[in-house]
Amino acid sequence: MILRAEKIAKWYYRKSGESNRFFAVSETDVQLESGSLTVLMGRSGSGKTTFLHMLGGLLIPDAGKVWVDDKDLYAMNDAELSRYRNRHIGIVSQGHTAVQSLSVLENVMLPQMMYADTDRINESADEWLARFGMEHLQEAFPSELSGGELRRMSIARALAGKPEILLADEPTGDLDDENTKLVMNALREAADEGTAVLVVTHESDALDYADQRWQMNAGVLTK
Amino acid sequence: MSRRKMFLKMVTASLLRRRSRMLIALLSIAIGATILSGLVTIYYDVPRQMGAQFRGYGANMILVPSGEEKMTVEKAQECLTVIPKDQLLGATPYRYVNVEMTSRQRTFVAAATDFEQVQSTSPYFAVEGRWPEGDREVLVGKETAETIGVKLNNVIELSYKPEDTYVKNTLNMTVVGILETGGDEEAYIFTTLKAMDALTGVSGQLDVMEMSVSAASEELENYAAEISENNSDMSARLVKRVTKSETTVLAKLQSLVFLVTAVVLLLTMICVSTTMMAVVSERRKEIGLRKALGASDQSIRAEFLGEGMFLGLLGGILGTALGFAFAQVVSVNVFGSSITFQPLLLPITVIVSMGIAALSCLLPIRRAVEIDPALVLKGE
Ligand SMILES: Nc1ncnc2c1ncn2[C@@H]1O[C@H](COP(=O)(O)OP(=O)(O)OP(=O)(O)O)[C@@H](O)[C@H]1O
Numbered sequence: 001m002i003l004r005a006e007k008i009a010k011w012y013y014r015k016s017g018e019s020n021r022f023f024a025v026s027e028t029d030v031q032l033e034s035g036s037l038t039v040l041m042g043r044s045g046s047g048k049t050t051f052l053h054m055l056g057g058l059l060i061p062d063a064g065k066v067w068v069d070d071k072d073l074y075a076m077n078d079a080e081l082s083r084y085r086n087r088h089i090g091i092v093s094q095g096h097t098a099v100q101s102l103s104v105l106e107n108v109m110l111p112q113m114m115y116a117d118t119d120r121i122n123e124s125a126d127e128w129l130a131r132f133g134m135e136h137l138q139e140a141f142p143s144e145l146s147g148g149e150l151r152r153m154s155i156a157r158a159l160a161g162k163p164e165i166l167l168a169d170e171p172t173g174d175l176d177d178e179n180t181k182l183v184m185n186a187l188r189e190a191a192d193e194g195t196a197v198l199v200v201t202h203e204s205d206a207l208d209y210a211d212q213r214w215q216m217n218a219g220v221l222t223k
Numbered sequence: 224m225s226r227r228k229m230f231l232k233m234v235t236a237s238l239l240r241r242r243s244r245m246l247i248a249l250l251s252i253a254i255g256a257t258i259l260s261g262l263v264t265i266y267y268d269v270p271r272q273m274g275a276q277f278r279g280y281g282a283n284m285i286l287v288p289s290g291e292e293k294m295t296v297e298k299a300q301e302c303l304t305v306i307p308k309d310q311l312l313g314a315t316p317y318r319y320v321n322v323e324m325t326s327r328q329r330t331f332v333a334a335a336t337d338f339e340q341v342q343s344t345s346p347y348f349a350v351e352g353r354w355p356e357g358d359r360e361v362l363v364g365k366e367t368a369e370t371i372g373v374k375l376n377n378v379i380e381l382s383y384k385p386e387d388t389y390v391k392n393t394l395n396m397t398v399v400g401i402l403e404t405g406g407d408e409e410a411y412i413f414t415t416l417k418a419m420d421a422l423t424g425v426s427g428q429l430d431v432m433e434m435s436v437s438a439a440s441e442e443l444e445n446y447a448a449e450i451s452e453n454n455s456d457m458s459a460r461l462v463k464r465v466t467k468s469e470t471t472v473l474a475k476l477q478s479l480v481f482l483v484t485a486v487v488l489l490l491t492m493i494c495v496s497t498t499m500m501a502v503v504s505e506r507r508k509e510i511g512l513r514k515a516l517g518a519s520d521q522s523i524r525a526e527f528l529g530e531g532m533f534l535g536l537l538g539g540i541l542g543t544a545l546g547f548a549f550a551q552v553v554s555v556n557v558f559g560s561s562i563t564f565q566p567l568l569l570p571i572t573v574i575v576s577m578g579i580a581a582l583s584c585l586l587p588i589r590r591a592v593e594i595d596p597a598l599v600l601k602g603e
Pocket residue numbers: 012013024042043044045046047048049050051094601
């Protein structure tokens with residue numbers, strides 16, 4: 001499986017300077033492959049999240065196309081794309097995200113519960129939580145968790161679905177060294193098992209795990 | 224844990240957490256449904272109720288012979304069978320004869336009738352003194368009483384000369400009442416049919432039958448048409464003055480009811496819509512997250528619509544019960560009679576409530592669908 005971005009760009013309009021159009025992400029061609037882990041680094045505001053969202057089918061590019069093998073992601077209608085994302089793409093977002101009315105375990109299982117075909121349900125949700133040292137928090141509610149715990153919960157949520165593509169936006173931002181290692185190891189393992197992994201991070205330690213390294217600078221991606 | 228159970232848990236949790244909001248939405252739907260079912264009940268009951276009230280303004284149908292011939296009592300009775308007994312509130316026969324009052328040397332119109340029936344078809348007839356009880360007692364119209372100077376308990380002699388004889392028939396009658404109606408009747412002298420038969424020597428003849436029928440004008444027209452059709456020598460007509468004003472008042476009342484219902488339902492929609500809008504903005508983050516995790520717009524739509532329809536269902540049932548109580552109170556206080564529950568009202572009210580709730584959710588649902596998961600994920 002290959003995720004390919006073809007000349008994708010995203011711009012916004014902002015009143016500043018001579019032109020009021022500014023590129024959050026300038027025209028970029030990249031490729032993510034099964035089994036490889038890519039690390040994307042860059043300063044704050046350089047366009048990393050914007051880029052990741054476009055790859056993940058969450059943000060329509062203003063130009064260019066995103067292909068998964070020979071499938072044009074943004075040519076699908078909402079229902080198809082939603083379902084495709086649910087099945088094939090795992091996303092760890094930069095912000096904290098949780099459904100407050102569900103327990104931690106239910107939050108981790110939520111993506112797999114969304115569609116009726118139960119064949120995909122695997123029981124790895126609690127295993128992932130245990131692996132991140134959160135087995136005692138399964139029945140807790142998101143409002144009772146710390147920032148780092150919430151982060152690990154959302155990583156478990158992305159991993160539990162065994163996605164083909166995993167996009168993680170600063171997954172270790174609020175974690176201690178020990179947990180960072182745990183998480184990076186888990187992501188590396190997922191890549192080794194065939195997932196195409198993209199990790200956005202500020203931490204250079206993550207580079208040790210990477211097969212590919214990209215750099216984002218004011219919307220321009222360099223490999 | 225199954226998918227459905229999880230979904231239910233999320234919905235109930237969100238409903239419970241927003242209890243007060245949901246209660247407000249539920250309350251407004253219930254109030255809307257109450258007004259709807261209450262007013263619809265009254266709407267359909269008013270013609271019946273008002274019909275009874277209107278019968279106080281006099282007969283609304285008359286039966287006359289269509290040719291020169293007079294009609295017989297038997298024939299008139301036969302025609303009446305077309306109208307169901309419970310709708311026929313009264314039928315008053317009239318026979319008009321020119322009689323002479325011997326002492327005054329003047330002719331007057333004498334109307335022979337059935338006094339018991341008169342009181343039901345013309346309840347507004349006001350009698351000074353009392354209604355006649357025997358065949359030798361008469362009512363004298365006020366106008367006539369004044370012109371000839373008759374007083375209560377005077378005895379007057381009426382005479383009539385049949386065409387083929389030279390001998391006058393005479394009868395002595397006691398005036399027991401002076402009639403005041405505000406109409407032409409004040410010029411007449413009222414006797415019983417029997418007395419008139421005796422005076423004229425011809426019995427069983429009638430000029431007109433006045434009827435008071437408790438029915439809507441359409442139904443009345445049908446009865447009239449049926450009578451005229453079945454009997455070529457008879458003609459039944461509506462008293463336009465009465466039926467028309469009845470129809471106009473009803474139409475006005477019904478359009479008022481309709482208007483009030485529409486306004487209340489509109490207010491309900493605004494209230495529910497505002498509440499749901501607030502719910503959507505409160506749940507923005509959660510909706511965005513679920514979309515990011517793969518929930519389709521369709522499933523978000525279904526969830527909110529489901530929530531709204533559920534409120535509509537509850538509110539509709541509640542409103543039907545309250546609405547019936549409301550209609551009952553109005554009916555008892557305004558018309559002095561109770562109404563029976565129309566079972567059909569429950570499904571109608573529930574369906575309308577659910578429809579109103581669904582309509583109110585359209586805008587909030589659009590807001591929910593428009594939530595951009597990318598914005599939510601950035602952790603705004
Ligand atoms: N919806 C938006 N409207 C306008 N400008 C936006 C929008 N989203 C992002 N931007 C701008 O695009 C640029 C890139 O944003 P992005 O979130 O991709 O940065 P980032 O590299 O992820 O930064 P950080 O490391 O702080 O998360 C920023 O300058 C931001 O101000």
